Amino acid sequence: MGIIEKIKEIEFEMARTQKNKATEYHLGQLKAKIAKLRTQLLEPPKGSTGAGDGFEVTKFGHGRVALIGFPSVGKSTLLTLLTGTQSEAAAYEFTTLTCIPGIINYNDAKIQLLDLPGIIEGASEGKGRGRQVIAVAKSSDLVLMVLDASKSEGHRQILTRELEAVGLRLNKRPPQIYFKRKKTGGISFNSTMQLTHVDEKLCYQILHEYKIHNAEILFREDATVDDLIDVIEGNRKYIKCVYVYNKIDVIGIDDVDRLARQPNSIVISCNLKLNLDRLLARMWDEMGLVRVYTKPQGQQPDFSEPVVLSTDRGGCTVEDFCNHIHRSLLKDLKYVLVWGSSSKHYPQRCGTQHTLHDEDVVQIVKKKEKEEDGGRGRFKSHTTGPARISDREKKAPLKT
Ligand SMILES: Nc1nc2c(ncn2[C@@H]2O[C@H](COP(=O)(O)OP(=O)(O)OP(=O)(O)O)[C@@H](O)[C@H]2O)c(=O)[nH]1
Ligand SMILES: [K+]
């Protein structure tokens, strides 16, 4: 029996099992079994290199956004409108057959937008190009789930289920469960609060299903058995998602209003170019990008090209900022001067752990500690990077 059949069989068994206190343990075990099979399903088949289907697009810019949706909802039309990159759009399904990248220039940052083939129910099991599409979604910083405003509202749930089946978690944060495998010592189970969804026995049973006999586990919130399985599997990807209802030109105003009020949703029309600026602003907010402008000493800040940092990825401390400019900058750094909303007064002297805000201006002040240290120190303080060091080294080699 194949993996998919096995999953189907367990799903069938779960469907006909009554949900009550007595079956709770059994159902939990079945959930763990499905999770294990789904993880197996995601492993590349034996003997394959996992490459070569043309879906791997090099990351570019300060963030990556994937357009995910059923066929013919308007993904390609949207990519063309937002990026200027032509992606064929037509009234028939599966017009797009591969991954088409475009670039959005917004707020002095560059965002990579990816158009993808439409996916259908069963995509997570390999129907259509589902698996490749979902792999691209996983590599993104934000998913735009494009939906046809005139079609069934059930589509949103179906797509979410498909993405969840392969370990994507949309608009969720990781469960607050500490879990660590051990070599010996059995299972230590603790919680900081009353648990209403799982108890110790259920927890042991799930761990047993994973053949884990030694581990430390601490619930920091009233988590569910699904959360526990997510933590044990450890391969879940937590991604923000905005639900984009397109084609509002063909529905009534009441429906537009209702869709627009749903959580994490935005309504647009590509045909009428309605609300696209709002969509961009929304994307920007969700991505948590932080622009930092550098200011050379005694000069105006350089407002043409910011250093773009991210709250979610990499962080936005002064340390992250320095590492972004040059790997070796941090060790020469004395402090930075900061102008902007992150500083208490203008300018504020800040250390490496200070968190920068969007549109801050930063001046770097380097150590000059070795200035009096003969020729050697002066040489060091006037150089900015390894390239220049080696250039100068040739002309005036360091005394050893
Ligand atoms: N009425 C209306 N039609 C639209 C809108 N946006 C796109 N369409 C039409 O929807 C059809 C499908 O558009 P595509 O951009 O090809 O959709 P897609 O999601 O890329 O489709 P696949 O690549 O096949 O998955 C085309 O006929 C578009 O002209 C819109 O805002 N309103
Ligand atoms: K289409």
Ligand SMILES: [Mg+2]
């Ligand atoms: Mg398309």
